[in-house]
Amino acid sequence: MLKHFIWDFDGTLFDTYPVLIDVFVDMLESEGQSVDRERVAELMAISAKTMYEAFAVSEAFITNYKQQKATIERERSGPFPGIHELLETLSASGATHHIVTHRGTSIHALL
Incomplete structure (x- = not known):
């Protein structure tokens, strides 16, 4: 049996993408840009940097977005749904869990 599990945080353990997309789209629309939500999701799945560059947002916009x-x-x-139970079940059988994320310490507030 596997004993060590490495998890990605956003989109694997936590359902954060809808919120991240909503905030980004709302901010762009408040600046008068017409935005395709699916396009934002596609770019965000690549990286935040890719998304920022595609929409040519300023550093001030990025800071406000964050x-x-x-x-x-x-x-x-x-x-x-079910993540908590899955992790507990695996832990009960001796597994250890590790999280890989690009988000830094902001993960602590969500966990």
């Missing part, structure tokens, strides 16, 4: 998403995601993001 602040807004940090507040909203704590309220609206959570683990996928």
Whole structure:
């Protein structure tokens, strides 16, 4: 049996992408840009940097986006259904869990 599990955080353990996309789209639309939500999702799945470059957003926009998403995601993001039980079941059989993420310490508030 496998004993060590390495998990990605966003989109694997926690359902954060809908919130991240909503905030980004809302901000762009508030600036008058017409945005295809699916396109934002596709670019975000590659990387935040790719998304920022595709929409040519400023550093000020990125800073504001990060602040807004940090507040909203704590309220609206959570683990996928069944994740807690899965992790507990695996742990009970001796497994260890590790998380890989690009988000840094912002993961702590969600966990």
